[in-house]
Structures are given as structure tokens and as C-alpha cells.
Amino acid sequence: MWLWNKLKQLAISLRAGVVTLHYPFEPRPAPAGFRGQPVWDHTKCIGCAGCANHCPARTIFLRDICQEVRILLYDSARCTYCGRCVDLCPEKAITMSDKFELATDNRQDLTQAIELFMMTCQRCGRCYDLEIKNYIDRLTLLGYRYDSLEVRKVIKKSTSEFQPEMLEKTATYQRPERLEK
Amino acid sequence: MAKKEELRELLKAELKDDFIGEELAGERRLFVDVHNRALVKTAEILMKQGARYQVGVGYESRKGGRGLALVHTFAFDNDALIVIVRTFAPEDNPEFDSLTPIIPGAGWSERECIDLLGFRFKNHPGPKRLVLSDDWPEGIYPLRHDVPHDLMPPATRDVVFRLEQPPPGTSIVPFGPFHSSLHEPAHFSVYVDGENIKGCEYRGFMTHRGIEKLAQTELTYNDVPFVAERICGICGSVHSVNYAQAVEAAAGIKISRRAEFIRVVMLELERLHSHLLWLGVAGHLIGFDTVFMQAWRIRERIMWLAERLTGNRKTYGMVIVGGVRRDINKEKAEDIKQVLKEVEREMLSLEKAIINDKTIHKRTRGVGYLSKEDALKWNLIGPVARARGIAIDARKDHPYAAYDELEFEVPVVDYGDVWGTLVVRVKEVYEAINIIRQCLNKMPADGPLAIDLDAPIPSGRQALSVVEAPRGEAVHYVLTGEENKPERWRVRAPTYANLQAVPEMLMNNKLADFPIIVGSIDPCISCTDRVVVIEIGLQKIKVMRKEELETISRKMRFEG
Numbered sequence: 001m002w003l004w005n006k007l008k009q010l011a012i013s014l015r016a017g018v019v020t021l022h023y024p025f026e027p028r029p030a031p032a033g034f035r036g037q038p039v040w041d042h043t044k045c046i047g048c049a050g051c052a053n054h055c056p057a058r059t060i061f062l063r064d065i066c067q068e069v070r071i072l073l074y075d076s077a078r079c080t081y082c083g084r085c086v087d088l089c090p091e092k093a094i095t096m097s098d099k100f101e102l103a104t105d106n107r108q109d110l111t112q113a114i115e116l117f118m119m120t121c122q123r124c125g126r127c128y129d130l131e132i133k134n135y136i137d138r139l140t141l142l143g144y145r146y147d148s149l150e151v152r153k154v155i156k157k158s159t160s161e162f163q164p165e166m167l168e169k170t171a172t173y174q175r176p177e178r179l180e181k
Numbered sequence: 182m183a184k185k186e187e188l189r190e191l192l193k194a195e196l197k198d199d200f201i202g203e204e205l206a207g208e209r210r211l212f213v214d215v216h217n218r219a220l221v222k223t224a225e226i227l228m229k230q231g232a233r234y235q236v237g238v239g240y241e242s243r244k245g246g247r248g249l250a251l252v253h254t255f256a257f258d259n260d261a262l263i264v265i266v267r268t269f270a271p272e273d274n275p276e277f278d279s280l281t282p283i284i285p286g287a288g289w290s291e292r293e294c295i296d297l298l299g300f301r302f303k304n305h306p307g308p309k310r311l312v313l314s315d316d317w318p319e320g321i322y323p324l325r326h327d328v329p330h331d332l333m334p335p336a337t338r339d340v341v342f343r344l345e346q347p348p349p350g351t352s353i354v355p356f357g358p359f360h361s362s363l364h365e366p367a368h369f370s371v372y373v374d375g376e377n378i379k380g381c382e383y384r385g386f387m388t389h390r391g392i393e394k395l396a397q398t399e400l401t402y403n404d405v406p407f408v409a410e411r412i413c414g415i416c417g418s419v420h421s422v423n424y425a426q427a428v429e430a431a432a433g434i435k436i437s438r439r440a441e442f443i444r445v446v447m448l449e450l451e452r453l454h455s456h457l458l459w460l461g462v463a464g465h466l467i468g469f470d471t472v473f474m475q476a477w478r479i480r481e482r483i484m485w486l487a488e489r490l491t492g493n494r495k496t497y498g499m500v501i502v503g504g505v506r507r508d509i510n511k512e513k514a515e516d517i518k519q520v521l522k523e524v525e526r527e528m529l530s531l532e533k534a535i536i537n538d539k540t541i542h543k544r545t546r547g548v549g550y551l552s553k554e555d556a557l558k559w560n561l562i563g564p565v566a567r568a569r570g571i572a573i574d575a576r577k578d579h580p581y582a583a584y585d586e587l588e589f590e591v592p593v594v595d596y597g598d599v600w601g602t603l604v605v606r607v608k609e610v611y612e613a614i615n616i617i618r619q620c621l622n623k624m625p626a627d628g629p630l631a632i633d634l635d636a637p638i639p640s641g642r643q644a645l646s647v648v649e650a651p652r653g654e655a656v657h658y659v660l661t662g663e664e665n666k667p668e669r670w671r672v673r674a675p676t677y678a679n680l681q682a683v684p685e686m687l688m689n690n691k692l693a694d695f696p697i698i699v700g701s702i703d704p705c706i707s708c709t710d711r712v713v714v715i716e717i718g719l720q721k722i723k724v725m726r727k728e729e730l731e732t733i734s735r736k737m738r739f740e741g
């Protein structure tokens with residue numbers, strides 16, 4: 001009985017043979033529809049911030065450095081390759097590429113930045129007219145964003161809840177019991 | 182339906198003035214608000230009626246002045262009904278009666294509330310720290326609204342979790358936080374008398390990531406499914422589907438039938454690869470590596486299939502609130518059928534080769550035994566319960582998505598040991614294949630993948646959704662909030678319920694069987710842990726000081 005089982009297991013293993021792929025030496029293309037690194041097409045992007053506001057990982061940052069120039073920075077470090085940005089871009093400016101070999105020792109290799117020249121609205125002086133219901137409005141546009149491109153941090157409304165005093169206070173809080181020496 | 186009326190009348194009659202209000206949401210849920218002092222009584226009434234305790238949720242009301250709220254949920258599996266009991270306490274005195282003395286399974290939920298919201302529980306037998314790391318300062322409760330999601334209190338050294346003294350005559354063998362038999366960080370301090378295990382204490386929650394807090398502060402409704410999916414590396418869809426269902430229920434959104442079928446296909450594919458993964462791991466834990474290699478070889482086909490269907494082998498990203506994102510068209514359906522055929526054939530031959538193998542029987546029979554009564558007492562779920570003669574399965578008991586239209590068996594055995602869980606899981610592999618085939622045949626040919634959410638989701642609505650994950654029932658509780666984000670989102674992963682009974686399963690077993698007993702519940706530590714970002718103090722062995730680790734990680738973050 002025991003031997004019979006072992007023989008059957010041996011047969012399965014032999015039939016399967018070696019299944020390990022010679023991957024790094026033989027290329028292994030991703031299947032169609034693969035969600036690899038997103039790629040921006042700067043000629044199509046209109047700077048609506050739809051992708052930045054809906055990226056679940058908050059890894060797309062926008063900043064208006066002056067009235068006319070808006071910078072969109074894709075900092076891939078936190079990207080989860082979910083493809084939400086692609087779904088939501090009204091201009092189809094983003095595509096999920098099949099790039100997945102993204103290991104690098106330089107973060108700049110993966111970062112994409114676009115400088116967008118924005119028109120100024122003659123009426124309100126801002127970039128978009130928010131009174132007229134247009135497609136961009138429906139993306140629940142939060143308006144200007146002043147994300148910090150240096151520390152790659154999203155700066156928006158909810159962060160106003162942050163109180164720096166609280167962080168300071170924590171240093172003096174009573175700690176749980178300490179380990180006796 | 183009748184049961185719902187009956188329970189409502191019963192609660193009203195018994196509680197009288199303490200019955201504050203109710204919310205009628207659909208046929209299968211009963212939301213009641215009761216007075217704080219009547220909480221234990223309510224629980225007693227419901228338990229006497231045959232309820233199974235699911236989860237406790239605490240939250241802070243953002244406005245309305247009702248202060249802090251505690252929600253306990255009770256499932257009536259035979260009547261497809263879930264009763265959600267909510268009670269309030271003022272912010273300056275957040276004291277509740279503990280349910281743990283009558284329902285041991287409530288212990289963790291309550292300890293979590295103590296840690297994260299600063300509740301106090303009268304008569305809790307062991308209100309130790311559960312979720313937060315040991316050096317988290319007292320008096321800061323992360324889930325309170327005034328605590329920002331990115332608060333990072335400075336770390337301290339030399340703070341350790343106070344483990345209990347072992348019972349007299351035994352000594353401690355520590356397993357973890359990092360141990361070759363555990364695949365994720367958790368600490369078991371196992372009490373042994375010679376080779377025999379006499380008890381154990383568990384300290385886990387070392388992989389908190391602050392996901393619930395994040396959803397309540399930073400993310401919006403349709404961001405959360407993608408984060409929910411990352412709660413677990415194996416059963417991601419379970420959490421995203423579950424969350425989406427909860428939000429849809431709260432907002433009264435009805436998604437298309439086709440989307441429901443696609444969700445079921447993804448859930449069952451996940452069950453398929455999860456059970457094969459478990460089979461492999463179980464083989465590995467008992468030193469039977471042929472099973473490990475072959476099960477994982479078969480599983481790989483499913484991973485590739487998922488890659489072709491969704492664009493990634495894991496974290497499918499298929500689910501959003503309102504439907505799904507990718508279609509399963511004719512060619513993809515053919516692809517699925519082809520892969521299922523091969524997987525079924527290979528699985529059958531693997532099963533034949535190993536099911537009578539003496540090695541497996543000797544290492545699993547009678548190991549980790551727990552009687553049906555104990556399993557009921559601890560409210561076990563999933564294959565762990567079904568191996569102990571309890572026929573519970575959320576797909577049958579509380580049908581969701583398209584399961585009401587599908588025919589399938591729920592395998593139940595009464596071995597009560599690790600062997601039982603193995604048999605149940607192997608049978609479920611074939612059931613999952615069967616379900617996917619039915620889905621492909623019964624799926625309506627058209628229907629929108631996702632419906633437009635044109636109206637904003639109203640705030641202040643509660644909803645509870647359950648999904649049968651490969652490891653058992655996962656529960657998501659959602660309270661909708663303002664500004665397009667949930668006010669409270671609570672995830673109870675199946676391991677959260679099952680892990681609490683592990684000390685009991687280990688009792689009187691041999692130390693060498695520890696890995697497979699813990700493995701038999703298919704523990705998913707990161708699912709269970711979810712909540713906060715900090716690691717536990719590095720026990721006694723200090724490989725690398727925390728400051729060093731922090732400096733390194735900070736440096737990495739700001740460079741670049």
C-alpha cells in the first residue's frame with residue numbers, strides 16, 4: 001500500500017517533469033491586457049487632475065507652480081498598478097504598458113513628470129470655469145492642488161486635521177511598563 | 182422573514198424601554214439600537230435564540246453628539262438573518278458591559294475597541310493590549326477622529342509585551358515573531374510539559390497597516406476596493422467584493438446580474454488557488470514536499486489564468502462599487518473552461534496519489550482535535566468548522582451575489598482534526614470548479630459591467646455584508662459618511678475568529694505538531710491585523726535596533 005502510493009506520486013512528479021521557467025534568461029512577455037506601469041502621453045493630457053484625485057495610492061501629484069504652468073508628477077514608488085488612472089482619464093492620455101521589470105537603483109528611472117501649459121480663464125482668472133457643468137467637473141475636481149513635489153506628499157483638505165502639537169505631545173506621554181533590568 | 186419579526190417582537194417585549202430604535206434594511210438584516218445597560222441582556226436573548234456571534238465594531242460618531250458607539254452583530258445561519266445591535270455611550274464615559282464572559286469569541290473585538298477607541302469594558306477577563314504596538318503611547322486612540330492618520334509617535338526601546346506566567350510545571354517555547362513554521366509575523370508563547378503542549382498565549386497584530394483609518398480619512402468610496410484587496414495577499418477579491426456589497430447595500434444600489442456572476446467567478450477562482458496553496462503549505466509543514474511541489478504546480482495554471490483575465494496574477498482589481506471593471510467574454514470563458522479541465526484532471530490524480538498515504542494520516546489524524554461543542558462555543562467558521570461537523574457556509578446561509586442561483590454542495594465531515602480540514606478543502610476544490618462552470622453557463626449575455634453612480638451615497642447608513650472566503654466567513658461593516666467616504670469601515674477576516682480558538686486546539690498535542698495545527702486554520706495574519714502602522718517592540722532578541730530601521734526607511738522615503 002505504502003509503496004503503491006509512493007509509486008503513484010513518483011509517476012505524477014515524473015510526468016510533470018521540470019516546470020521551472022528559465023525566466024531571466026528567456027524573456028517572458030506579459031499577456032494581453034496586462035496591467036504594467038502606466039505611461040502618460042503629454043500631448044493628450046489636459047491637466048484635469050482626474051487621475052491624481054482618484055489614484056488609490058495617491059502617487060500622482062499636481063502642483064501649479066505659477067498661473068500658467070501645472071506640473072503632473074507620477075511617482076511610481078507607491079503605484080499599485082490598479083489602472084484606475086487609466087479608467088478615469090477623460091482624454092485617454094494614460095495607458096497601462098506591459099512593463100513589469102521595474103527594479104532599479106534610481107527612483108528617477110520610474111518617475112514621469114509633465115509640464116502643462118494651462119490657459120487662464122478670462123472670466124474667473126483660474127484654469128477652469130467651475131460654474132458650467134462639464135465633464136471635468138464631474139470628476140469631483142478639488143481645484144488647485146499644492147502637493148509637495150519635494151517630499152512627494154499629497155497636501156489637501158483632510159490634512160488640515162493634522163495638529164503638529166499632538167505629535168510633540170506624544171513624546172511626553174506615559175509609556176507602558178518598562179522592562180526591569 | 183418570520184424569524185425577523187419574531188426576534189423584533191421578542192426584543193421589544195423583553196427590553197421594553199431599553200429598546201431605542203430599529204432600522205429595517207432589507208429582509209436579511211435587522212438593525213436595532215439598544216440602551217447601554219441592556220447590552221448583555223440583548224446578547225443573552227439572541228444567543229438563546231441560536232445566534233452565532235460575528236464581530237464587534239466600535240466607532241466615534243462624527244456628529245450628532247451621540248458620542249461613541251459599539252456594534253455587535255449576531256448571525257442566524259438557518260434563517261439567513263443577521264441582527265446588528267448598536268449601543269451608545271457618552272464620550273466622557275465610554276464604558277460598556279463586556280460580552281466576553283458569555284461569548285468568548287467577543288474578546289478580541291472588545292480588546293480592539295479598548296486599544297483603538299479607548300473604550301472600557303466592565304468584567305472583561307483579560308483587557309490586555311491587542312492591536313497596538315507596545316510602545317504606542319497611552320491615551321492616543323488611533324481611530325478617534327482627532328488623531329490624524331499619519332501620526333507617528335516616536336518609538337521607544339525596552340518596552341515589551343507582558344506575557345503571562347506559564348502554569349506551574351511547564352516551560353515556555355517561543356514561536357515567532359519570525360519562525361520558519363509561520364509565514365507571517367505572529368508570536369505564540371507555547372507552554373510545554375516535556376513534549377506536550379499545555380497551553381499557549383498569542384501576541385499578534387504586528388502587521389497593522391492602518392487600512393481602516395486610511396479609508397475613513399484619506400480615501401473615497403471607490404478608492405477603498407483597491408486598498409481592501411490588499412488586506413490579504415490570497416483572498417483579495419473577497420474583501421473588495423465584500424466592501425463593495427456593503428456600500429451598495431447601504432446606498433441601495435442594485436448592480437447588474439452579469440456583474441454579480443463575474444464577481445462569483447473571481448471569488449471561486451480565488452478559492453481554488455487558495456485551497457491548492459493551503460494543500461501545498463500543509464504538505465510542507467508535515468514534511469511531505471511532494472504535495473507542496475505538485476499542488477503549487479497545479480495552482481500556477483490558475484494564477485496565469487487570472488493574469489489573462491484581469492491583468493495581474495493577484496490583486497485582480499476587478500471590483501468597484503457598482504459592478505466590475507473587466508468583462509469575461511466568450512474567448513475568456515473558453516480559456517477558463519480549458520484551464521479548469523486540466524486543473525480538475527491533475528487534482529484528481531494528485532488526490533488519488535496522496536489521500537491514502539500513511540505519512541499524511543499519521544501526521545494529521547487526531548491532531549488538533551476540537552469537539553463540535555467547543556467549535557460552536559468559539560464560533561468557528563469556514564473549513565475549520567466544517568471539519569468539526571458544523572454545516573455553515575455564508576454562500577448558502579446568507580446568499581450574496583449570484584450564489585442563490587447556483588447549485589453546490591457544502592462538504593462537512595466530523596473528524597474534528599487537521600485531517601478533517603484537509604478533506605473539506607480538497608472537496609471544496611471540486612465544488613469551486615463546479616460553481617465556475619455553472620456561472621459560465623448561466624451568466625446573462627448582456628448587462629452593464631458597472632452602473633453609473635449618479636446620486637451621492639447618503640450618509641449615516643449602516644450595512645453589513647458577508648462573503649465566504651476560502652478560510653471562512655469574512656464580515657464587513659460599513660457606516661456611510663460625509664464627503665464621499667465611509668465614516669467607519671470594519672473588516673473581520675475569518676482568521677480573526679478562528680485564531681482565537683487555536684490555544685484550545687493546541688491543548689495536549691505534541692510540540693512537533695504545532696506548525697500543522699496552526700496551519701490547519703490557514704491563518705492569514707495580515708488580514709487579521711489590518712489596522713495600525715507600528716511594529717511591536719522587538720521582543721528580547723534585538724537584531725537591529727528600531728531607530729536604525731527607522732533611519733533607513735526614512736532615508737529611503739525622502740531620497741530619490
Ligand code: SF4
Nearest residue numbers: 055079080082083085
Ligand atoms: S495604476 Fe493605480 S496606483 Fe498606479 S498611478 Fe494609476 S491609479 Fe495610481
Ligand code: SF4
Nearest residue numbers: 045046048049051089
Ligand atoms: S486624468 Fe488624464 S487628462 Fe486629466 S490630468 Fe490625468 S492624465 Fe491628464
